[in-house]
Amino acid sequence: MSVNHYENFPVGSLILPRRLRRPIHAIYAYARTADDIADEGDASDEQRLQGLSQLRAELDTIAGGGQASTPMMQRLQQQALAPYQMPMQPFYDLLSAFEQDVVKKRYQTFGELVDYSRRSANPVGRMMLHLYGEHDSRSLAQSDGICTALQLINFWQDVAVDWQKGRVYLPQEDLAKFGVTEEQIAEGKADFAFQRLMAYQCNKAHNMLKAGSPLAKKLPGRLGFELRLIILGGQRILHKLEENRYDVFNKRPKLNAKDWWLMLKRAVLKK
Known part of the structure; x- marks a missing residue:
């Protein structure tokens, strides 16, 4: 459950129930993508914040009852958020932390x-x-x-x-x-x-x-x-x-x- 590079995220665990592998993989892809936008490569702070803002816009669309537009967010919506009626706040909280990493x-x-x-x-x-x-x-x-x-x-x-x-x-x-x-x-x-x-x-x-x-x-x-x-x-x-x-x-x-x-x-x- 450690967030930094998700070293403890059980995405690859062999003991995961089969029914939860797809939603956990979808959540991991979202979290890891946001983390990489904030922390990896040579992008400027402005570019990093823009990338995270695009993810936030996708979350807003889903929260408003719409359909995500990118494959990664569609996967998150279809395999985790919708079928398990997951609350949206934890996903927004992660984005907030990654945005903070860019500027603080x-x-x-x-x-x-x-x-x-x-x-x-x-x-x-x-x-x-x-x-x-x-x-x-x-x-x-x-x-x-x-x-x-x-x-x-x-x-x-x-x-x-x-x-x-x-x-x-x-x-x-x-x-x-x-x-x-x-x-x-x-x-x-x-x-x-x-x-x-x-x-x-x-x-x-x-x-x-x-x-x-x-x-x-x-x-x-x-x-x-x-x-x-x-x-x-x-x-x-x-x-x-x-x-x-x-x-x-x-x-x-x-x-x-x-x-x-x-x-x-x-x-x-x-x-």
């Missing part, structure tokens, strides 16, 4: 970052719950917590990657609090101050992930299993960050075959 490169407070995650990550979880017929407020709140945590974890493992794109997701107030400058990030300097800052941020993400994790044991069947794997993946990345003393400049943490084996075992045992 710094975040002053952690609250601003959570608001961004509310629109960039949480919609993905809500879409999945809707497809599986889960609508109660507690499940939605727990899903939001998990998705926000995963988005934050993605930010923390990608501090160096995002710097190359001109973005800093570490809150400016926390940089000042721990005595870390952007010059240190540019230099790839994972000193004690940076380590303390990252430990502080990762602990927040860990607590949010833990608070939402009961949802993975509550949900039945394949959805619960998939979600347990996703949560375990986030936990493993946090562990690797700590193990590497938060030096994301020389070694970006990623999951390997051993990690996946341990995660599969724990997901089956619901641990």
Whole structure:
């Protein structure tokens, strides 16, 4: 459910129910297309915003009862939105987050970052719950917590990657609090101050992930299993960050075959 390149989006999962593969693939195509418009290639900010505006116009047409005009949006409408009566707001929220990515490169407070995650990550979880017929407020709140945590974890493992794109997701107030400058990030300097800052941020993400994790044991069947794997993946990345003393400049943490084996075992045992 991580939004950045959708590393946790279950689009390729073999355990997806056959009936949900087409709508999930259609949703993924929409989300990935919007993400790429905002983030990939050499387009100007103006061109990126124009591309996202065209997607918004397509959403407006669908919301108004009309028919989408592009093949990708027609697929989304016919395979996901219409047959499953999906709410439109999560799709608009994703566009809002991608538009923000084009124009906003710094975040002053952690609250601003959570608001961004509310629109960039949480919609993905809500879409999945809707497809599986889960609508109660507690499940939605727990899903939001998990998705926000995963988005934050993605930010923390990608501090160096995002710097190359001109973005800093570490809150400016926390940089000042721990005595870390952007010059240190540019230099790839994972000193004690940076380590303390990252430990502080990762602990927040860990607590949010833990608070939402009961949802993975509550949900039945394949959805619960998939979600347990996703949560375990986030936990493993946090562990690797700590193990590497938060030096994301020389070694970006990623999951390997051993990690996946341990995660599969724990997901089956619901641990």
